Amino acid sequence: MTRPADLYLRFLQLAEALRGLPSLPLLDPLEERILEFVARAAQTKDRLSVRDLMGVSELGSPATLHARITSMRDKGWIMLSDTEDPRRKQIELTQAALRHFDKLSECLVKAAKNA
Numbered sequence: 001m002t003r004p005a006d007l008y009l010r011f012l013q014l015a016e017a018l019r020g021l022p023s024l025p026l027l028d029p030l031e032e033r034i035l036e037f038v039a040r041a042a043q044t045k046d047r048l049s050v051r052d053l054m055g056v057s058e059l060g061s062p063a064t065l066h067a068r069i070t071s072m073r074d075k076g077w078i079m080l081s082d083t084e085d086p087r088r089k090q091i092e093l094t095q096a097a098l099r100h101f102d103k104l105s106e107c108l109v110k111a112a113k114n115a
Helices: 004-019 029-043 050-054 062-075 095-113
Strands: 078-082 089-093
Touching: 004 095, 029 050, 029 062, 029 089, 029 095, 050 062, 050 089, 062 078, 089 095
Parallel strands: none
Antiparallel strands: 078 089
């Protein structure tokens, strides 16, 4: 590799290859942003309820976010768990979504080794 950007471009190439593997249904770009938002909250151990996510205006309107949460749940990327308040649901990554992030991490390591 000749440029630092080559590492990132190699990672993108490897990550794109994951899309062709049978696993979870594909996400649209907004759903990918939501998934990353949920993953970052999980990484920092922040609680993230449906209501909290619907309040993030950069991701879209509450109606749009509600539709995307439902879609992502149906696709198997996220799950909703109960909280002490039965009216609030916590958003969590599924085991399949966690495996997806594991595979992305492997792509990053592989790209870095080939640098």
